[in-house]
Amino acid sequence: MTKTYSIKASDIRREWHLIDASDQVLGRVATRIAGLLMGKHKPLFSRNMDVGDFVVVVNADKIRVTGNKAKQKLYHRHSGYPGGLKSVSLEKMMATKPTRVIEHAVKGMLPKNRLEAGMMKRLRVYAGDSHPHRGQIAAVPAETAGKGEDQHGDEKGESRGASPLWQGSGGVPQIQSLPPSWLGRGSGGWSKGFFSSLLGGRVAGNPGGFEE
Helix, strand or coil: CCCCCCCCHHHCCCEEEEEECCCCEHHHHHHHHHHHHHCCCCCCCCCCCCCCCEEEEECHHHCECCCCHHHHCEEEEECCCCCCEEEEEHHHHHHHCHHHHHHHHHHCCCCCCCCHHHHHHCEEECCCCCCCCCCCCCCCCCCCCCCCCCEEEECCCCCCCCCCCECCECCECCECCCCHHHCCCCCCCCCHHHHHHHHCCCCCCCHHHCCC
């Protein structure tokens, strides 16, 4: 019988991603950032736990929008007193506080529960191209770090090489072909050994990581 593996806090490993927002559409890049903050690119993604990564966004003042949203889109706030409604256009917000534009867009895409605050704390947005998180983000060669692609490293600032399991670009790993021993027998799907070996950092060739 196949058992469902429940993610533990000790299984969570957070990485750092650097995203250049230059000439990127606001909604597109916000969707990508929200997915990284929630951890939806990870095989251990779980709705009831915060398994996401850190995201650093630079060049927020160079974001672009389509259509006539710069003049038509409004941001509202209220002081709580009668007549205290204030409205600011996207164009004016970009001129004064461009970082809030991305933060507002990303926050609207995150789950509305107690996990939201923790996810937003891991989002760091900067108007220019400089940021103080170079120690956490591993260096990536210029020829491989194209516009809009993110650079990533682990929480200790060390780069993580591609394992035999994962090959992907832009910080979103994609699963490749798996050995037959990694798959659960019968119609039960993946075995518990697959998840234990994946979360434990084991690779093929270690019989202790699989269920036979």
